[in-house]
Amino acid sequence: xxxxxxxxxxxxxxxxxxxxxxxxxxxxxxxxxxxxxxxxxxxxxxxxxxxxxxxxxxxxxxxxxxxxxxxxxxxxxxxxxxxxxxxxxxxxxxxxxxxxxxxxxxxxxxxxxxxxxxxxxxxxxxxxxxxxxxxxxxxxxxxxxxxxxxxxxxxxxxxxxxxxxxxxxxxxxxxxxxxxxxxxxxxxxxxxxxxxxxxxxxxxxxxxxxxxxxxxxxxxxxxxxxxxxxxxxxxxxxxxxxxxxxxxxxxxxxxxxxxxxxxxxxxxxxxxxxxxxxxxxxxxxxxxxxxxxxxxxxxxxxxxxxxxxxxxxxxxxxxxxxxxxxxxxxxxxxxxxxxxx
Amino acid sequence: xxxxxxxxxxxxxxxxxxxxxxxxxxxxxxxxxxxxxxxxxxxxxxxxxxxxxxxxxxxxxxxxxxxxxxxxxxxxxxxxxxxxxxxxxxxxxxxxxxxxxxxxxxxxxxxxxxxxxxxxxxxxxxxxxxxxxxxxxxxxxxxxxxxxxxxxxxxxxxxxxxxxxxxxxxxxxxxxxxxxxxxxxxxxxxxxxxxxxxxxxxxxxxxxxxxxxxxxxxxxxxxxxxxxxxxxxxxxxxxxxxxxxxxxxxxxxxxxxxxxxxxxxxxxxxxxxxxxxxxxxxxxxxxxxxxxxxxxxxxxxxxxxxxxxxxxxxxxxxxxxxxxxxxxxxxxxxxx
Ligand SMILES: Cc1ncc(C[n+]2csc(CCOP(=O)(O)OP(=O)(O)O)c2C)c(N)n1
Numbered sequence: 001x002x003x004x005x006x007x008x009x010x011x012x013x014x015x016x017x018x019x020x021x022x023x024x025x026x027x028x029x030x031x032x033x034x035x036x037x038x039x040x041x042x043x044x045x046x047x048x049x050x051x052x053x054x055x056x057x058x059x060x061x062x063x064x065x066x067x068x069x070x071x072x073x074x075x076x077x078x079x080x081x082x083x084x085x086x087x088x089x090x091x092x093x094x095x096x097x098x099x100x101x102x103x104x105x106x107x108x109x110x111x112x113x114x115x116x117x118x119x120x121x122x123x124x125x126x127x128x129x130x131x132x133x134x135x136x137x138x139x140x141x142x143x144x145x146x147x148x149x150x151x152x153x154x155x156x157x158x159x160x161x162x163x164x165x166x167x168x169x170x171x172x173x174x175x176x177x178x179x180x181x182x183x184x185x186x187x188x189x190x191x192x193x194x195x196x197x198x199x200x201x202x203x204x205x206x207x208x209x210x211x212x213x214x215x216x217x218x219x220x221x222x223x224x225x226x227x228x229x230x231x232x233x234x235x236x237x238x239x240x241x242x243x244x245x246x247x248x249x250x251x252x253x254x255x256x257x258x259x260x261x262x263x264x265x266x267x268x269x270x271x272x273x274x275x276x277x278x279x280x281x282x283x284x285x286x287x288x289x290x291x292x293x294x295x296x297x298x299x300x301x302x303x304x305x306x307x308x309x310x311x312x313x314x315x316x317x318x319x320x321x322x323x324x325x326x327x328x329x330x331x332x333x334x335x336x337x338x339x340x341x
Numbered sequence: 342x343x344x345x346x347x348x349x350x351x352x353x354x355x356x357x358x359x360x361x362x363x364x365x366x367x368x369x370x371x372x373x374x375x376x377x378x379x380x381x382x383x384x385x386x387x388x389x390x391x392x393x394x395x396x397x398x399x400x401x402x403x404x405x406x407x408x409x410x411x412x413x414x415x416x417x418x419x420x421x422x423x424x425x426x427x428x429x430x431x432x433x434x435x436x437x438x439x440x441x442x443x444x445x446x447x448x449x450x451x452x453x454x455x456x457x458x459x460x461x462x463x464x465x466x467x468x469x470x471x472x473x474x475x476x477x478x479x480x481x482x483x484x485x486x487x488x489x490x491x492x493x494x495x496x497x498x499x500x501x502x503x504x505x506x507x508x509x510x511x512x513x514x515x516x517x518x519x520x521x522x523x524x525x526x527x528x529x530x531x532x533x534x535x536x537x538x539x540x541x542x543x544x545x546x547x548x549x550x551x552x553x554x555x556x557x558x559x560x561x562x563x564x565x566x567x568x569x570x571x572x573x574x575x576x577x578x579x580x581x582x583x584x585x586x587x588x589x590x591x592x593x594x595x596x597x598x599x600x601x602x603x604x605x606x607x608x609x610x611x612x613x614x615x616x617x618x619x620x621x622x623x624x625x626x627x628x629x630x631x632x633x634x635x636x637x638x639x640x641x642x643x644x645x646x647x648x649x650x651x652x653x654x655x656x657x658x659x660x661x662x663x664x665x666x667x668x669x670x671x672x673x674x675x676x677x
Contacts, residue, residue: 049534049608072504072540073471073532104470104505139390139442141453143469311674314665315453316442317390322667 043095114157171205279307405568417474422467501532562592
C-alpha cells in the first residue's frame with residue numbers, strides 16, 4: 001500500500017481547532033486546488049451556489065469560473081467530462097450531489113472510468129475524484145438516501161472512501177484528489193454538521209489503511225462511515241459493564257485494509273461488522289469472509305453482520321429509524337457474540 | 342387471431358361549456374395553491390420530515406393540462422409533483438398523510454413528498470430522480486396502444502430535466518414509435534439555483550422537440566386557459582394516433598427550490614419574483630371570469646372556502662393517523 005503524506009497528529013491537550021465535517025471537506029478541497037493547478041471542480045450548482053450541502057462554499061470566489069464549473073443536470077456527461085479530462089492529465093473533482101444519482105451515470109463510472117487504464121494497456125490513468133453525499137437519516141426517502149458503496153467497491157479499478165468525521169473527511173478528500181485512480185468520496189449527509197478536530201495544514205490520509213478508532217480486547221467492531229460514531233458510543237456503553245470493544249474504521253472500503261481487521265480478530269476472537277447499506281451483498285459479507293478465511297481458528301463465534309434490512313430506504317421517520325443500524329443494535333450484536341463462548 | 346374490440350371510453354372533457362371549464366380550472370388551481378401553502382406552513386412549523394419542493398406559481402400548467410385529461414389517462418411527475426397530483430385528483434387526505442409519514446398516506450408512509458402516486462387515477466408517481474418519469478410515460482403510452490386503449494400519457498418535467506439523457510432518449514423513442522404521449526415542459530427559468538441561460542444556450546426549450554421530429558407549441562404558463570387549449574389539442578392528436586407533441590409552458594415558482602424561505606445566496610431578485618406574481622395565474626383567471634361574467638365573486642370565494650375546509654379536515658386526518666408499524670419494514674419490497 002502506498003503511503004501518502006502522513007496525517008499530522010492532533011494536539012494532545014485537545015486544543016486543536018474544530019471544524020464541521022463539511023467545512024473540513026471544503027478546506028481540504030481548497031488546499032488541494034491550491035497545491036495543484038490541474039484540480040478543477042464540476043457539478044450542478046457547485047460554483048455559483050456553493051453546492052446544495054455547502055460543500056463548495058467560497059471556492060468560486062477564490063478559484064474563479066475556470067476551475068469551478070456549474071454544469072447542467074447531465075450526470076453521464078458530467079462524469080464523462082471528468083474521465084476525458086483526467087485522461088488528458090487534469091485532476092477533476094466531479095460532484096454527484098446525492099449518491100443515488102449515480103444510477104444515471106453508472107456506465108461512465110463503471111465501464112469507463114474504472115477500466116480505462118486496464119483496457120489501454122496501462123498507457124493512461126484516470127485521476128478522477130467523484131464526491132457525493134450518501135446515507136439515510138434525513139427523511140429523504142428511497143431515491144435520496146442510499147449507501148451504495150458495495151456496488152462500487154465490487155468494480156476493479158475504482159476506489160471508495162467513507163469518512164466518519166471531519167478529520168477523515170479532509171484527509172481522505174485530499175488523498176482522493178492526489179490519487180492517480182478514480183476515487184469516490186462518500187460523504188455522509190447526517191454527519192455534515194458534526195465537528196471534530198482538524199489540523200490546518202493540508203494532509204492526506206492513506207487510502208487503504210484502516211484506523212483503530214478505539215482499542216479493546218473483547219470484541220472487534222468494524223464500522224463503516226457514519227456507523228463509526230455509533231460503534232464508539234456502543235463501546236462506551238459496554239465499557240461501563242467491563243466489556244472492552246475495539247472499533248475499527250476501514251476509512252477506505254476499496255482498497256480494504258483487511259490486515260488490520262484480521263490482526264484485531266486474532267486478538268479479540270469476536271467480530272461484528274456494521275454498515276448502513278443493506279446487509280445482503282454488503283461489505284460486511286466480504287469482510288466476514290476474509291476474516292473467517294484468515295483467522296478462523298481464532299474465532300469464538302462466527303463473524304456477525306449488522307446492516308439495513310433488504311428494502312429500499314423508507315420515508316417515514318419511524319421506519320427510517322428502525323431501518324438504519326444504531327448504537328443499540330451494535331450493543332445487542334456485541335452481547336450476542338459474547339454469549340457464544 | 343381474433344379481432345380485438347377497441348376499448349374506447351367516452352370523453353367527459355369534450356362538450357364542456359366555457360363557464361364549466363373556467364370553474365374547473367379555477368378549482369384545480371385553488372386546490373393546488375392552498376394545498377401547497379398549507380404544506381409550506383407545516384414544514385416551517387417543523388411538522389413534516391424530509392424535503393418539500395413547492396409548486397406554487399405554476400398552478401396554471403397542472404390545471405390546464407389535467408382539465409384536458411380523463412381519469413384513465415396517465416401522468417408522470419417530478420420532484421415538484423404535488424400540483425400534478427392534486428390536479429389529477431389525488432385526495433388531500435392521502436397526500437397530507439404521506440407528507441407526515443403516516444401509514445394512511447398515498448405511499449403508506451414509505452415514499453414521502455417526492456413519490457406521491459395514485460394509480461387508480463393514472464398518477465404514476467412523482468419522482469426523485471430528475472428526468473426519470475419521462476421514459477416511464479413513454480412506456481405507459483406504449484401500454485395503452487398495445488392494449489388498444491385510447492388513453493394517453495402526459496409527462497411533466499422542468500427546463501433543467503431536458504438536459505438529461507433520459508429526456509432525449511425518450512423523446513426520440515416516442516416519436517419513432519408515434520406513441521400517444523404529451524411532453525409538458527414547465528419552464529420556470531431555473532434548475533435549482535441555476536438560471537436557464539446558464540444551463541442551455543437556447544431560449545425556447547421547445548426547440549429541442551424539433552430534433553426528434555416532434556411538433557411543439559409554446560404557451561403562457563400563467564394562463565390556464567391557454568395551457569388547456571394547447572393540451573387539449575396535443576391530447577386529441579395523441580388519442581387519434583398522430584403521435585407525441587411537446588408543450589413548453591413558461592412559468593415561475595414563487596417559493597424556493599426546496600422549502601419555503603428565501604436563501605442565503607440570491608440567485609434571483611425579489612423584483613423578478615414580484616413581476617411574476619403580478620401575473621399570478623389564479624388572479625388572472627378570476628379577473629377574466631368576473632369581467633366576462635362566467636363566475637361571480639361569491640362563487641369564486643366559495644371555492645376557496647370549501648377547499649380551505651377540506652384541507653383543514655385532511656390535515657387533522659393526517660395528524661390523527663397512525664404511524665407505520667416497524668414490523669412491516671419489508672412490506673411491498675416484492676410483489677406476490
Ligand atoms: C438525476 C438527478 N440529478 C440531480 C438531482 C437534484 N435536483 C433535484 S431538482 C433539480 C433541478 C430540476 O430542475 P428542473 O428540471 O428545471 O425542475 P424545477 O425544479 O425547476 O421544477 C436538481 C438538479 C436529481 N434529483 N436527480
